[in-house]
Amino acid sequence: MLRSLTPVAIAIAVLALVQVLLNTFEMEFVSVLAMKVGISVILAVSLNIINGMTGQFSIGHAGFMAVGAYTASALTLTLADYRLSFLPPALSDQVYFVLALLVGGAAAALAGFLVGLPSLRLRGDYLAIVTLGFGEIIRVVVQNSPSLGGSLGLNNVPGYTTVAMVWFWAFVVVLLAFRLSQSPHGRALWAIREDEVAAEAMGVDTTGYKVRAFVVSSFFAGVAGGLFTHYLRIATPAKFDFMLSMEVVVMVVAGGLGSTTGAATAAIFLTLLPEGLRTLFRSVGPEDGSWADKVDQVRMPIYGLLLVIIMLTRPQGIFGRHEVWDRWLKPKKKPVPA
Amino acid sequence: MYGFLQHVINGLAAGTIYALVALGYTMVYGVLKLINFAHGDVMMVGVYVGYAVAFLLGRDSLGSTGSVLLIFAASMAACALLGFLIERFAYRPLREKPRLTALITAIGISFALSYGFQLDAQVNVRGTQVTLLPGAAARAFPEIITPVEWLNIGDGEVVIWNRQVISFLIAIGLMVGLQYLVFRTRFGRAMRAVSFDHRVAALLGIPVDRVIAMTFMLGSSLAAAAGLLYAIKDTSVQPLMGLYVGLKAFVAAVIGGIGHVPGALVGALALGLCEEFVVGYTNSSWRDAVAFGFLIVVLLLRPEGLFGRVQAEKV
Numbered sequence: 001m002l003r004s005l006t007p008v009a010i011a012i013a014v015l016a017l018v019q020v021l022l023n024t025f026e027m028e029f030v031s032v033l034a035m036k037v038g039i040s041v042i043l044a045v046s047l048n049i050i051n052g053m054t055g056q057f058s059i060g061h062a063g064f065m066a067v068g069a070y071t072a073s074a075l076t077l078t079l080a081d082y083r084l085s086f087l088p089p090a091l092s093d094q095v096y097f098v099l100a101l102l103v104g105g106a107a108a109a110l111a112g113f114l115v116g117l118p119s120l121r122l123r124g125d126y127l128a129i130v131t132l133g134f135g136e137i138i139r140v141v142v143q144n145s146p147s148l149g150g151s152l153g154l155n156n157v158p159g160y161t162t163v164a165m166v167w168f169w170a171f172v173v174v175l176l177a178f179r180l181s182q183s184p185h186g187r188a189l190w191a192i193r194e195d196e197v198a199a200e201a202m203g204v205d206t207t208g209y210k211v212r213a214f215v216v217s218s219f220f221a222g223v224a225g226g227l228f229t230h231y232l233r234i235a236t237p238a239k240f241d242f243m244l245s246m247e248v249v250v251m252v253v254a255g256g257l258g259s260t261t262g263a264a265t266a267a268i269f270l271t272l273l274p275e276g277l278r279t280l281f282r283s284v285g286p287e288d289g290s291w292a293d294k295v296d297q298v299r300m301p302i303y304g305l306l307l308v309i310i311m312l313t314r315p316q317g318i319f320g321r322h323e324v325w326d327r328w329l330k331p332k333k334k335p336v337p338a
Numbered sequence: 339m340y341g342f343l344q345h346v347i348n349g350l351a352a353g354t355i356y357a358l359v360a361l362g363y364t365m366v367y368g369v370l371k372l373i374n375f376a377h378g379d380v381m382m383v384g385v386y387v388g389y390a391v392a393f394l395l396g397r398d399s400l401g402s403t404g405s406v407l408l409i410f411a412a413s414m415a416a417c418a419l420l421g422f423l424i425e426r427f428a429y430r431p432l433r434e435k436p437r438l439t440a441l442i443t444a445i446g447i448s449f450a451l452s453y454g455f456q457l458d459a460q461v462n463v464r465g466t467q468v469t470l471l472p473g474a475a476a477r478a479f480p481e482i483i484t485p486v487e488w489l490n491i492g493d494g495e496v497v498i499w500n501r502q503v504i505s506f507l508i509a510i511g512l513m514v515g516l517q518y519l520v521f522r523t524r525f526g527r528a529m530r531a532v533s534f535d536h537r538v539a540a541l542l543g544i545p546v547d548r549v550i551a552m553t554f555m556l557g558s559s560l561a562a563a564a565g566l567l568y569a570i571k572d573t574s575v576q577p578l579m580g581l582y583v584g585l586k587a588f589v590a591a592v593i594g595g596i597g598h599v600p601g602a603l604v605g606a607l608a609l610g611l612c613e614e615f616v617v618g619y620t621n622s623s624w625r626d627a628v629a630f631g632f633l634i635v636v637l638l639l640r641p642e643g644l645f646g647r648v649q650a651e652k653v
Binding site: 118121128136243298304 | 629631
């Protein structure tokens with residue numbers, strides 16, 4: 001028990017220190033980038049649990065984000081009127097925020113269960129279509145709900161998200177993914193990915209494991225959604241569109257299906273790259289910033305082609321199912337002479 | 339009562355269009371066991387080709403039978419070519435790989451097409467602006483079939499337009515032709531053999547690559563025809579239409595039992611009617627949610643579809 005909590009305690013201490021440093025030196029730009037990158041990491045690593053480890057293909061992560069985002073935002077908006085009087089205001093806000101994130105994650109997990117159960121009983125491809133449709137349904141439902149602000153969305157969501165909070169959750173999901181992949185539960189997931197029929201023949205309850213992996217993945221998507229809206233300070237259905245889902249899919253596929261560190265690396269890289277290009281083109285490109293705007297438009301078709309090219313040339317992704325450091329930790333075995 | 343009748347007519351008209359797209363999904367799934375995610379986007383490309391041809395023909399020559407035939411032929415040929423290229427360069431190299439690989443490729447192509455067409459690209463050829471990529475905004479689709487009321491009951495209470503009848507006839511005609519092709523011709527027999535087991539089919543001397551390529555071309559050209567009919571009904575064209583229509587057509591194919599040709603028709607008509615009733619009696623903004631709800635119910639109750647059979651997995 002103590003052993004498993006030590007890394008969490010260390011992480012909280014380090015993150016608190018980083019937050020204090022960021023606040024004292026007022027590094028706005030770095031903070032914003034760090035939050036964006038952290039949210040991408042949470043999304044990519046959580047999607048990797050279902051797409052990479054379990055070998056099922058979900059392309060509707062944004063839909064589950066939306067569920068978590070709206071639940072968490074509605075909750076913080078309601079709770080904003082009440083204060084925990086025995087705590088300082090900032091701390092009281094953060095307590096509410098954690099609560100809201102947990103509830104948002106739970107709502108997304110419930111949605112994941114409802115979507116996953118019918119589609120995961122069947123073979124792979126159906127999950128892709130159903131999750132794609134689910135993203136659309138969420139959009140339609142939100143737009144038809146005046147209590148959620150319709151297509152204008154929820155305004156004035158409090159900006160509770162901090163770098164420390166984002167990276168704490170990123171840390172949690174990475175730790176969980178590592179522990180999971182080395183646990184008996186994780187080995188069942190790997191078995192399903194490698195050969196579903198064989199796994200079933202060995203007594204693995206394939207549907208049960210798939211649904212559980214999907215629920216865990218959806219939970220973290222919901223948490224990421226909550227972090228996302230409390231960083232943007234607004235929740236609109238347009239933010240959680242198909243493009244967002246596809247960005248996460250590209251991160252997972254490029255990083256390596258099944259590689260936690262690979263997904264995280266790709267998430268960091270693919271989040272920083274457009275930001276970097278945009279900043280670059282603002283300074284060297286034409287004055288009106290038309291090149292910088294082009295970055296966002298051109299990105300999407302390139303992602304699509306990237307998926308095709310990766311599948312044709314290196315279908316396991318850049319790192320395969322290995323972690324980033326495997327190459328250095330395990331010396332290559334010499335081929336046994338025949 | 340009149341309102342109900344009108345909804346039935348509109349629903350059937352929409353359903354026939356979904357049916358044509360659904361056939362492409364069903365045929366490709368039949369031979370490759372692959373959900374061709376890019377199918378809807380191939381359809382979208384076909385609509386843009388039709389739009390371009392109509393634009394080149396000019397407003398004056400539209401409405402004549404010849405121009406309609408030309409637009410349909412050009413669009414179907416372009417889509418057949420596109421389908422062939424996608425199969426040849428994206429799917430064929432992956433045929434012996436795990437199915438997930440081909441699925442990701444299909445999603446990638448779909449994404450590249452639907453977002454690639456949202457870019458603006460124009461080149462200047464000797465003083466004339468030539469649009470290469472149309473941009474994200476929806477464009478008005480020209481009236482390539484002059485709208486005529488063919489039946490008007492109760493002073494405009496129930497109206498049947500000529501395009502509805504035409505699309506219904508085209509859809510039924512293509513469907514009957516397809517059924518004939520699959521069950522009565524040598525090519526159809528080869529197709530069914532490939533669908534059953536492509537390795538054994540290859541051993542028996544069936545040119546598997548050619549059969550699969552032909553299936554893709556056939557499905558893609560059907561999608562082009564369906565896309566044009568849809569654009570005529572909707573009078574607009576936009577890059578994301580392939581995604582939505584494709585999703586609905588896929589649902590139709592699943593309802594009927596994917597891989598089953600008449601099933602796709604029944605599923606599509608059911609979906610078209612259902613959508614029309616939801617739009618007619620509740621709120622039109624729920625339209626896109628209907629198909630998905632339908633899909634969940636079917637997957638829960640009868641995942642093999644109305645006409646499909648449960649197949650044991652071959653190891």
